[in-house]
Amino acid sequence: MLDTDNFTPQATQDGSFTFFSQEFNEAFHSHHGAKQESYLKFAFPTQVQTVAKNGIVRILDVCYGLGYNTAAALEVIWQENPTCIVEIMGLELNPEVPKAAINQNIFNDWDDEYRNILTELAFKHHLQTNRLQAKLLIGDARKSIQEVRESGFLADAIFLDPFSPPQCPQLWTIEFIQNVALCLHENGLLATYSCAAAVRTALLSAGLVIGSTTPVGRRTPGTIAAYSKNREKDIIDIYPLSQAETEHLQTRAAIPYRDPELSDSAEVIIRRRQQEQQTSPLEPTSKWHKRWLGQV
Numbered sequence: 274m275l276d277t278d279n280f281t282p283q284a285t286q287d288g289s290f291t292f293f294s295q296e297f298n299e300a301f302h303s304h305h306g307a308k309q310e311s312y313l314k315f316a317f318p319t320q321v322q323t324v325a326k327n328g329i330v331r332i333l334d335v336c337y338g339l340g341y342n343t344a345a346a347l348e349v350i351w352q353e354n355p356t357c358i359v360e361i362m363g364l365e366l367n368p369e370v371p372k373a374a375i376n377q378n379i380f381n382d383w384d385d386e387y388r389n390i391l392t393e394l395a396f397k398h399h400l401q402t403n404r405l406q407a408k409l410l411i412g413d414a415r416k417s418i419q420e421v422r423e424s425g426f427l428a429d430a431i432f433l434d435p436f437s438p439p440q441c442p443q444l445w446t447i448e449f450i451q452n453v454a455l456c457l458h459e460n461g462l463l464a465t466y467s468c469a470a471a472v473r474t475a476l477l478s479a480g481l482v483i484g485s486t487t488p489v490g491r492r493t494p495g496t497i498a499a500y501s502k503n504r505e506k507d508i509i510d511i512y513p514l515s516q517a518e519t520e521h522l523q524t525r526a527a528i529p530y531r532d533p534e535l536s537d538s539a540e541v542i543i544r545r546r547q548q549e550q551q552t553s554p555l556e557p558t559s560k561w562h563k564r565w566l567g568q569v
Contacts, residue, residue: 280373290379292339297436301338305490311345313489318497319430319462321346325354333421333428333456337363337409339374340391342432347387361407362421364414371395414444415535418452427458433465438472438530442542446532447475454479463498470527472496478529484512517565525550526558
């Protein structure tokens with residue numbers, strides 16, 4: 274595992290800080306703002322403040338990272354309902370990342386309560402107070418998600434926040450997302466920053482309906498997903514897909530990543546998808562790009 278000294282805080286445009294992952298060759302957040310992403314891409318779209326009125330909120334934070342998404346959700350929930358009970362399951366591959374966020378004082382401008390919560394999770398991986406029960410599962414999320422499933426945990430909000438599909442295809446496959454969806458409550462909402470057609474296909478294949486969330490710091494939107502039984506109208510009315518996005522799902526870009534045994538390397542998963550794309554009868558994505566150039 275990487276040592277915490279290998280993580281150097283990088284400032285983002287909203288004044289918050291992120292890290293760069295050498296392993297995945299990407300920053301953990303957009304340069305537009307690590308903190309703002311947590312609110313606008315995850316906490317608010319999953320409507321945790323509304324669920325808080327019921328007195329209990331359960332959250333599955335896939336790829337916990339530095340801890341921003343969990344911290345933002347807790348703040349939003351407790352501002353709405355200070356007595357709300359929150360249960361959190363966080364999945365994280367590298368335990369040094371949340372430790373480094375604390376050691377590098379990333380959250381020094383947050384209230385003591387949130388900083389203390391993130392510190393406990395980073396170093397002890399679990400925490401229980403009168404209004405919070407949180408657990409951080411360390412290791413390959415493809416294994417951890419099965420532990421979450423077996424526990425019977427059903428989330429009101431799921432934050433799906435891995436590194437990008439080209440860098441971390443393992444956590445965007447049909448098989449992994451199906452396991453994630455099985456941890457979503459029938460009235461819950463799943464949010465991710467990605468609008469990749471392959472990701473959206475995987476969400477659809479898991480039995481979810483999807484919509485587009487407002488772009489944050491870039492032109493492309495995120496994705497919101499839910500089971501159709503109770504939330505389909507909400508998704509369609511509030512987060513409708515554009516015609517361009519709908520057509521994108523009919524191109525070769527929409528061919529999903531596959532990992533049948535939830536154990537393949539990134540290289541194998543990418544190669545498998547490329548081979549499927551080469552023989553696909555779907556429209557080449559380049560044609561879609563030409564048709565919508567300047568309009569997406």
